[in-house]
Amino acid sequence: MTTAVTEPFGPLDPFVHPAFFYRDEQDYLDGTLPFVREGLEAGEPVAVAVPGKNLVLIRDALGDDAAAVRLLDMREAGRNPGRIIPGVLRAFADAQPAGRRVRIIGEPVWAGRSDAEYPACAQHEALINAAFRGRTATILCPYDVARLPEHVVADAYATHPTVIHPGSRAARDSDAYAPEDVVTRYNVPLPPVQEALTFAFDSDSLPHARHVAVGEGARLGLVGVKLDDLALATAELTTNSVVHGGGSGVLRVWAENGYVVCEVRDDGHLGDVLAGRRPVPRDQRGGRGVLLVNLIADLVRLHRSDSGTTVRCWFAR
Amino acid sequence: MNTRQQLSANGPRDPVPGLAVFPLAGRQGVRAAGEVGLTTRAIWEGVLEQAVREDEDVYYLELSGVTFVDVAGAGALAAAAGQLSDGRRFVVNRPPPALRRTLDLLWPGQRGIEVSAS
Numbered sequence: 001m002t003t004a005v006t007e008p009f010g011p012l013d014p015f016v017h018p019a020f021f022y023r024d025e026q027d028y029l030d031g032t033l034p035f036v037r038e039g040l041e042a043g044e045p046v047a048v049a050v051p052g053k054n055l056v057l058i059r060d061a062l063g064d065d066a067a068a069v070r071l072l073d074m075r076e077a078g079r080n081p082g083r084i085i086p087g088v089l090r091a092f093a094d095a096q097p098a099g100r101r102v103r104i105i106g107e108p109v110w111a112g113r114s115d116a117e118y119p120a121c122a123q124h125e126a127l128i129n130a131a132f133r134g135r136t137a138t139i140l141c142p143y144d145v146a147r148l149p150e151h152v153v154a155d156a157y158a159t160h161p162t163v164i165h166p167g168s169r170a171a172r173d174s175d176a177y178a179p180e181d182v183v184t185r186y187n188v189p190l191p192p193v194q195e196a197l198t199f200a201f202d203s204d205s206l207p208h209a210r211h212v213a214v215g216e217g218a219r220l221g222l223v224g225v226k227l228d229d230l231a232l233a234t235a236e237l238t239t240n241s242v243v244h245g246g247g248s249g250v251l252r253v254w255a256e257n258g259y260v261v262c263e264v265r266d267d268g269h270l271g272d273v274l275a276g277r278r279p280v281p282r283d284q285r286g287g288r289g290v291l292l293v294n295l296i297a298d299l300v301r302l303h304r305s306d307s308g309t310t311v312r313c314w315f316a317r
Numbered sequence: 318m319n320t321r322q323q324l325s326a327n328g329p330r331d332p333v334p335g336l337a338v339f340p341l342a343g344r345q346g347v348r349a350a351g352e353v354g355l356t357t358r359a360i361w362e363g364v365l366e367q368a369v370r371e372d373e374d375v376y377y378l379e380l381s382g383v384t385f386v387d388v389a390g391a392g393a394l395a396a397a398a399g400q401l402s403d404g405r406r407f408v409v410n411r412p413p414p415a416l417r418r419t420l421d422l423l424w425p426g427q428r429g430i431e432v433s434a435s
Contacts, residue, residue: 206355207334210385228414235387235415239355280423285396288423292388295422 008130008273009180012161014101016138017129018171019160021153023146027166028054029061032105034169035140039103040068045096049074049088050107050142058105078108081117081124082294085131085277093137094279102137109156111147116314118152119186120301125159126179130274140164158182183273190263190303190312196254201238202247209238209251213262216253220260221317229296233313234262236289241266245309259298259314267308276300336360336383346377346408353383353390361390365397374405381411391419398429406431 022028032048036058039046047070048058055073059066070092078084084106093102106128109121128139143156145166157163158178162171197216201209213234217227234251241249245268252263276290290311294300297313336357337350346368353361368376378394380386386394394416398407406429409416417432424430 203355204333207352210354225414225418228418231385232388232415232418235354235385239387239389242355282395282424282427283399285392286389288388288392292419292423296418 008127008133010133012129012133014136015129015132015134016162016171017132017160018138018140018162018164019156019174020140020142020164021145021156021166022142023144023166025057028057028142030167031164031169032058032140032142033061035103035105036062036069037065039101040065042101044101044103045092046070046103047072047088047092048105049077049084050105051075051110054107054142074107075110078106080294080297080299081108081120082276082297082300084108084124085128085274086279086291087295089128089139090131090279093132093135099136102135104137104139105142106139107142109141109143109148109152111144116191116301117299119188120299122152122155122159123183123186125156126182127274127277129159129161129179131277155182187302187304189305190301190310193252193254193256193261193263196252196263199251201241201249201251203242206235206238206242210234213251213253217260217262217315220253220255222260222315226260226315226317230260230262230315233293233297233315234264236293237262237264237311237313240264240289241268244268255317256314258317260317261312261314263310263312265308265310270302270304270309334384338364341377341379344377345371345373345375346379348379348382350382351384353386355387355389358389358393361386362393365393368407369397369400375408376405377408377410378412379410380413380416383413383416385413386416386419388419388423391416391423394430395420395424395427398427401429405429408433410435 020031036046049072052073052075055071077088096102108124113121145153157174157176159182160174161177163174164171199209199212210231214231217230222230245266249264249266254261276294280288298316299314301312303310334352339348341348347364408431410433
């Protein structure tokens, strides 16, 4: 592992990032409501980004106080785990007055996350530590330990420095905390694909690569905004290959389980673990391509290896 | 891997889409046609740099003939808008969906850009 990969994971203080394990609705409310109410009483900005069913639970239990909380359905706002840091967590935290502690409940992992999505979820949880270290924020991450597989709960110990057990409000240190290991462990080759339209591109054929992707996306059933988004993602990823990834690459497009999937592979090395996950200051030129892909795709998976970089993105049909 | 269709960048292909720019008659601004991407970025940025130096309050970008603008192209427009002196603005007529989408997501409420559908 290179320095560039490990460096972002230093001491977190004053950032606080506990996993909160719950078994049922009562556990859930016992753990989340006091967290929200304490924040509101202290005048702290509070956001809750959890799956819709749990969002309703918290909203109803808060009553009138819910109006003071930013409520987001994580199944929408965080469907792509790569979108959560820039589009949900930092989007909320960065908009608050400096110095005041920000409280967020973020539940990115739920029973029913697909095998394609889960590695991105685990990496996202690990990368929160890099994206928020040194920031005055608390992000509480609920885990449904009654329904989630054992390995997911084990990963939560590795991605969170502290853990809160059901029936307890006290956070205990996690002995297994090792976020950089999680990022590396889930950096796996993407599953092989049987059949895909394949187009090798270079700087001369960049526009053609996008036209090929859009033509195939339309043939496979993408329409409207989703087709526009496929065009944008293809343009950004192929342009990155030409500018930063060795000057050429291979584009592939196929259909898979209700999605059109677009993949760009090149010989470049993407060292920055937070690439595409940092909000970019308004006056900075460039550096927004992968961020945009994360904001618009339904799922983004990345594989970095010695021989190059592969980015795969899913768009729902 | 089986591929349904193997296309190659080295095979026969249509000419690379460019970006053509024409001055507007009767008002300050340009009509553009084609695509804004890596290969046409310099042309687009040249238009925007010139626009920043003009002195009318409104600079019109008539983009109904533009089929695509990438993120860097949208960023160049946002940066140029940020350089306009107080009271000046771009009116962007009929931009392609990609430009609207990118501006909404990455530069929401950018000062100096008015998007118009007419």
